[in-house]
Amino acid sequence: MSAAKKVLVYGGRGALGSACVSKFKELNWWVGSIDLNANDQADANIIVDKDAGWIDQETLILDQLQGLLNSNQLDAVICVAGGWAGGNAEKDLAKNCELMWKQSVWSSSISASIGSRFLKSGGLLTLTGADTALKGTPGMIGYGLAKAAVHQLTKSLAAPASGLPENSLVVSILPITLDTPMNRKWMPKADFSTWTPLDFIAETFAKWTDGDERPKNGSLVRLVTKDNKTALLADI
């Protein structure tokens, strides 16, 4: 491996993850992807065994990463894995909660484990929360509670003795609506000028990795897009 920046994208095959992989490759960084399927643009892929439990997934990923990185360290761990499910308490609550938990919290906690072992001093760890989960989410209970757990995890990891390396930065982005192909498909009549472009987020991650315009450690950064312009509101 060269002296180029080294970044890992958890969820590197999803819409936002793919945008991040593309952006980081444009910058000539070394990019690893973790997902259920490979991202061919990435320099290395770790494929998650979706039938493995939480602990086994963590072990398998850490072991593979150890082999890949050898004694190199990462400049950033970008966790953009996730998903969405609706539903209130009346039906399939455990099922919806479990799915949301696996998609958002397993990936976030494993990213934290990765950070504690492979992130360099001063490195960046980003997680993905949700603006809506700052309040109650009665129509998407499983989604809200999983995202709230990610928010609190962000605060824990930013506090002293969390196990992350010295001077590292932990931040969660809190999207409102991302401008993804799937969202355009399902909400064709929405006002896209209020949706956050994926490229903007990838650029923001690149800046933070470079040490530029970093928010305060532990910030929950709301992404508020209006007239195609996105503001980062890190006041929480």
Place this chain on the structure above:
Amino acid sequence: MSAAKKVLVYGGRGALGSACVSKFKELNWWVGSIDLNANDQADANIIVDKDAGWIDQETLILDQLQGLLNSNQLDAVICVAGGWAGGNAEKDLAKNCELMWKQSVWSSSISASIGSRFLKSGGLLTLTGADTALKGTPGMIGYGLAKAAVHQLTKSLAAPASGLPENSLVVSILPITLDTPMNRKWMPKADFSTWTPLDFIAETFAKWTDGDERPKNGSLVRLVTKDNKTALLADI
């Protein structure tokens, strides 16, 4: 079943759960307990299969409860199941998170499912959060994120169209330290006058079940004990 109040205690064999079962039996209420082991004071017990998954536990418990209650409804569902594990991101994070998740979030979400099906109009659902999880918890990451999920679940369930019956009340208690035999064993030199007595909490639940001194729906009620007096701070 008589016209007596009917209350279900999730975690009815634990320290706080047992105190609740005793208190409710003193009041001559019908009391059901859900736990890994039976509480002999309870009128009925549902034994959780600890090897079953989240969805299966929910199904098994709802089915058994349907049989037990016949067409009766519950006045209150009191979820006091939980546990504690320390640990930061450096070691066993997935393991600690999984244990905390199962103990606190599975029980809370299943209590919500129970509430949506068997709670009467105007009934009470209580969950158990933690004061410490209102901030980051770097030395007990799994515990903090599970409790934060419970806090957000409380807000979701209190919002319109959550699936709970009309006029029901959802509240989480946020203990600081409970005065349990185990806590006295492990912290023998602590100042017990700042620990919250279990009996006080059981009495509070009884009052709320009776419709007395109810906090606002969705409240996170901090239990702050000083000089052996406990204040309920429901300002969150």
